Amino acid sequence: MSRVRALAEAGHPLSRRRFLVTMAGSALAFGFPRLADAAMNPAMPGNTPMPATAPELSPDLWFSIDADGVIRVNIIRAEMGQHVGTALARILADELEADWSQVRIIHVDTDPKWGLMVTGGSWSVWQTFPVFSRAGAAGRIALIEAGAKLMGVAPAHCTARSGHVIAGGRSLSYGEIVRRGGALRSFSADELDKLPIKPVAERRLIGQPADALDIARKVDGTGLYGIDAKVPGMVYARPRLPPTRNGSKVVSVDDSAARKVKGYIRSLVIDDPSQTVPGWVLAIAQSYPAAMRAADLLKIEWQAGEAADLSEQQLQEHARGLVDRSDGGVRLDVGSDETASAFDAAASTLDQVYTTATVLHFQLEPLNALAFEKDGVMEVHTGNQWQSLVLPTLAKALGRPESAIVMRTYLLGGGFGRRLNGDYAVPAVLAAKALGKPVKLVLTREDDARFDSVRSPSVQRVRMAFDAKGEVQAMEHHACAGWPTKVMASPLLAKGLDGRYDPFAISGADHWYDVGRQLVRAIPNELANTGFRPGWLRSVGPGWTNWALESFMDEAALHLKQDPVAFRLKLLDGKGRNAGSAPNAVGGALRQAEVVRRAAQRAGWGSPLPKDTGLGIATSFGQERDMPTWGACVARVHVDRKSGAVTVEKLTVVVDAGTIVDPDGALAQTQGAVLWGLSMALHEGTAFANGLVRDVNLDTYTPLRIADVPVLDIHFVDSQQVPVGLGEPGTTIVAPAIGNAIFAAVGARLRDLPITSASVRNALSA
Template identity: 60%
Template sequence: MTRLLRHDAGIALSRRSFFVSTLAASVVFGFGRAVAGEGGSQPAAPAQLAPRLTGFEPTIWFRIDQGGLIWINIAKAEMGQHIGTALARILADELEADWDAVRLVSVDTDPKWGPMVTGASTSVWQTYPVFSRAGAAGRIALIEAGAALLGVSSSACVARKGRVEAGSRSIGYGEIVQRGDLARRFSADELTALAIKTPDKWTLIGRSVDALDIPGKTRGEAIYGIDAEVDGMVYARPKLPPTRYGSTVLSIDDTAARSVKGYLRSIALEDPSGTVPGWVMVIAKTYPAAIRATELVQVTWRSGETAAVSDQDLRDHAHALIADRSAGATLDTGGGDVEAAYAKATTRVEATYTTAGVLHFQLEPVNALAFQKDGVFEIHTGNQAQSFILAVLAKALQVPPEKIVMRTYLIGGGFGRRLNGDYCVPAALTAKALQGPVKMVLTREDDSLLDSIRSPTVQTLRLGFDAGRTPVAMDHAAVAGWPVLAMVPQGLLKGTNGVLYDPYSISGADHWYDVGVQRVRAINNDLAQKSFRPGWLRAVAPGWTNWALECFMDEAAHRIGQDPLAFRLARLTGRGINAGSAPNAVGGAHRQANVLRRVAERAGWGRALPTGSGLGLASSFGQERDMPTWCACAAEVAVDQATGVVTVRKLWVEIDAGAIINPDGARAQAEGAVLWGLSMALYEGTDFANGRVRDTNLDSYTPLRISDVPTLEIAFVESTEAPMGLGEPPTTVIAPAIGNAIFAATGLRLRHLPIRPVDVLDARAKASAAAATTP
């Protein structure tokens, strides 16, 4: 039985610029009568594929059929965040659509969609201006055609809930499509000039409506990548080499594996792209047979140079890089000579913060089904960044990118892991070698070993004050493995010293505080880069830069004897480069100050707490300075003096993400981000031993459990400013708020994530030893 979503092949998109701009996606807005274009898959409800009927297709982004159904093309990955519902709501609001008539179409790769990337909390922010104007233009064309059918002027008509009305008379969109003259066309300039609704006119945006992808999931109709099947396919499981890079297969002995019923053969992959060097694929008729046979196949490798790398090696190398003041790219975020100003400071604060590597552990392990059909390689999988991996696939398969198409499926958890499509390469290479369809599914252990982990990091911060306790100079150096360097090196930027750097390894360090002259250094841990494939994980750099920055701000406040809230507010003046700008960062630092005040008030900042309990604060602007989502957190914790166990009693979170498009989705995103931040603060992390991550399953890798979830109180600032991203920013304020609360409760400053009970006990023992030796 074939369980693929059937539709015609699209054309592959070559990899383009790193994360997209709104202009890149705002292509092909020709308006006029059109025959319905090629449909795409709709993983949420495969029975509702867009029918091929004559209809109104004024733009590549949507089509209205003769029955009045509105098929909206979603070029973003659905991985549980209800992105289709949010984006469709933008277009449907301007179109004055009946929400019950809206359907989602998850499209396959095709150049007409522009870059296909779902990450960095950019989807709503990027798509809002495109879909708003697409909907507005469609509404205008429908009103004009509807008015002609009603025999009135278009000025006498309004559109409302899928109908064009003129007084007591009305006509539905479906009938207009059947009978009307929909010849109106809009130039690019006319589209840009179209006025879109003001927030007071919204009918769907910001309102509670049903998420369109949920019914298919709850009924078991949803199709994920792991569900894809095609007649005649075989299964493959990889036998992974001892190192991520540099290993070479010397010999394969499958004698024992031949006893497994259904085992077929084992092959060493030849990968021109260098994505999966040293891989051996074990092939069988069934997946259970592939699993069993892989355990029995014996492979001899010549290991790569990182076979002995440990966590300590990575940290030591990072410290050495920071000590070299010439290392890395320099980002001057506040003009002046930092070293000279710091040398003149009367009070200096310095600290080093570290984080462990973090695995993704998404529910659906990575998988891919690949085969060649009519000269085109089809890759069936869930993926967040088709535009990143298509060029890699082309190099691996030695075919032009237009000879590859990626079919779209629902994703059972992405979190940045599926921004790296490396798992598509071995499936495709095996399909090419066998000249038949191959489905590869990784086990949980395989998935962990192959994971594009969030890099372990080392950061050193320095802040100098003058005699009046005013900051005069700040220096922040961060060392990490760089995802952009590993996967899309054309996305590297150039620092002020001419050295290239990964913007997603340092964002968040370019904060909105006034600290005098300021310098930031982004330094690549080249040893980490060789040892594993650094990846994006929910919040990416702000997940570690804000951990260091906000704990360090707390340290600095206490060092000069100021209240941590008052210290932050005094720095968020909104002057100079921190003033903010339209359209995305209106209000600048003042909006960060606002969420801080609001969350502090809600948490009762300054109130007395029992012994062993503490309240901590942290704030952030979220993902990127040019698309800020302002967040603040107050955390109340209790620390057990005997065991070192930290119990988080309550988290208060305040978020200003501009206009909220999808309230239910926004809250779900915020809750998920907060809980992930808590998980990485206290529970979640791995280290390296012998060139690999130590933890490969959930017996030793211990993310947050339900029993550890505290009371959450999440609030959103009501706003009509431009809508920003929500998938990641709240993650970044949780760990520093908890770290600062632990200090308030115990006087112990913990500077490594995750903070486990043994870390608290070790810090207490060191503090006691230091006190005993102090005269």
């Protein structure tokens, strides 16, 4: 089952309901049946709504048009630099035949009428495209009919273009139609489903360059980030974190030294019924600098949880033991998973183990939340990626219904999956409840790192069996890591997703290569699941599964003495379960083969190279088989044999993401994804020591620097297929391409991430 269908069946309806178009007062509004309006933060741009059934009608769910012709599009997706509102508004505005200069975006606050509010998985454009397309089409048809009536002509004689209804030499603007009033038609669910969507050739906004609608607010300072939120009378809080993420208890607090800090008010031991922040103590002060200083002066005695001695080595050794066992974990349904006989009869086999280290999010804006009670409602002002996930947790922590909590929407100074987990809002609301006043909680950079929902370390074993002719007969992929969805969203797994395993921890291993018999096994590292909070980090599971898969595919090609590109193309034959299907995976593996072919050609695959310089290739379908984004990367690297230093000179990337809605946004998304993939390949990575991560600031945790950015050649396949995701897929193809290029350059095979100079030297000596 796809995880999107699963989310719908888990109580978050994504299906379209009866569509209503009506005119009220001086504003024309369009929408699906919903509850009453949500409060909207005018400082924000940001998120796209998915419908949910409700007993009342809200005529302005998706967009509205006022008497001046200004079109306001409601967005439920979080804005964290990707200009998501611009892309989504473009979908609706194209079908509506709107004047783009009249389009505005509104990033909305939480309300049940929006349905599932989540920004992740590269879902935003993909999920929203059919909903917004039909919303725009319905609006266009209704406006044409209303305009025709006002002009006394038949609708068939009218067209819509650039915010006007036109009939011969006459025209009415959308704003004038609103001003002149009149009832508009409504559409049933069946009618909505049958609405004609414009042919690709008639699109005027989708796929065309456009200025992002939120740039001005980001430049002039009127766009507010969570860390900017403030209200009169608020106090500040900074936490002191316990020695373990889970199970810690406060034994005593001595704040005698903290009381000497000017502005310090008191310490507060957090009593958390949700067990999100056990063992937390807050320093409360009149200013944040005072709260920072006072927190450091608190003398706290804790009783640590069970993970007080947890180390990276323990996590990896535990995972290695699990992947070496034939039992345990969950076998995915990949058609045929009985591989033993093929390995028994094989003329040769290949068997390798790959690892990845713990990775931090390290988003620019540290975690923060402002909370206070107003008119019986607890308001939470913060940037968040998955409001629908954290609201039940806040309700449990506060002992009140979700309807008595609202999350105000703000810009995110980086999300990357960290703000899918809204755990940082819990201590803020509990402090506001305890103190009876607004509390602004801000974590320092070090606090943020220690409290991170990190990308779990992983261990993977990949095997392949070949016959005497060198044909692949079977393949196995065993992956062990922490399971973020099991830890942070277990009801979701139980209700809608498979329930037996976390798809976010194994996606990518269920690849599109034709390998005969195939076994994919997802194995939970329970030591990780209980020791810390494994998190979703940009690309999630494919961040490690594709490292193993694409490194192994290179090793398999070399085992058979075949060219790595030719070997991949042979296996991407598009047969059987890899043929693809409508609507999202039309073409299947043949589209993946095409991006491999194009990337190799653009990069000059097979051309002579200088000494100790090599090309390596890797490919992926992004994350999910039911919404594949086909991508391939060729890395050109130079290796210094003496020092082991790796210089990435160029990354050539070809992506087939179907229809590209916003070209500039797509390029920026892919550039960012590719550079983070490079950063995690060569620079990023930490380790657990004594229950906490070792690196907590940028002096020792050293992401990619500007000087290390290579030449980027990014190309998009011109496609009319369904638009799919772009936020994450690019991250997964870079590391294995670099690893494979290092081998091509100097014959050193790397199987552990991150790749360090020391590991290159060791591989060379081996």
